């Protein structure tokens with residue numbers, strides 16, 4: 001089953017919702033960053049939330065960045081998505097080992113930390129990006145995203161995210177949903193959504209059942225509503241880095257720094273934080289870049 005995002009509208013109530021399955025994109029992140037289980041779960045949740053939020057944006061070239069800065073051992077977590085939900089990210093300390101919680105689940109909240117901030121940067125291809133920062137609620141990612149929407153965008157939201165890691169540390173299941181109430185939603189609608197969220201329980205448990213995909217997650221959570229699927233498309237872990245982009249970054253260092261780099265090291269090797277691709281430049285290539293530098 002390929003990762004996908006499904007968006008639905010409810011016919012009779014002011015609710016819009018989307019769900020994601022993200023097993024492959026989380027597994028890809030695990031392989032790139034060599035994350036251990038609690039980091040895999042935290043990063044996977046952040047990536048899926050970011051992918052859904054990216055998918056909500058309009059305008060080619062727009063992007064959304066989520067940055068979780070908690071006081072837990074994982075350090076910061078960064079995720080970036082484009083408008084199509086294509087997502088990438090990394091966690092500062094991927095090799096953290098923490099004991100499981102009393103209920104046997106990975107202690108994502110403990111690993112991220114309960115004190116800190118979530119910053120959301122929406123770059124809408126305009127001059128100034130929209131930036132919103134909220135304090136972390138629990139470090140469990142989904143609760144923090146829910147709170148972000150409530151506080152920073154005044155949108156009542158239900159968000160759930162889950163990553164189930166297998167015994168061999170690979171990702172077995174990953175998915176989540178984002179259900180949002182439009183301004184004219186009444187108390188009765190809120191209660192029905194809350195009841196559905198409660199009835200579904202943890203998303204990873206639902207995803208373990210045969211035939212449960214992103215659409216089925218929404219159908220079960222919003223079981224009392226008549227749903228209309230308005231969009232569905234595959235999503236993946238994707239880094240848009242390229243030699244040209246890295247070259248531009250080197251040029252933007254400026255003449256003085258580039259000259260110093262050539263003199264002191266004679267070469268440069270840059271590793272992309274998101275995909276671990278290494279870009280190497282020899283002396284002649286660096287000198288060509290120096291000619292392009294304008295300051």
Ligand SMILES: [Zn+2]
Nearest residue numbers: 239241272275
């Ligand atoms: Zn890259």
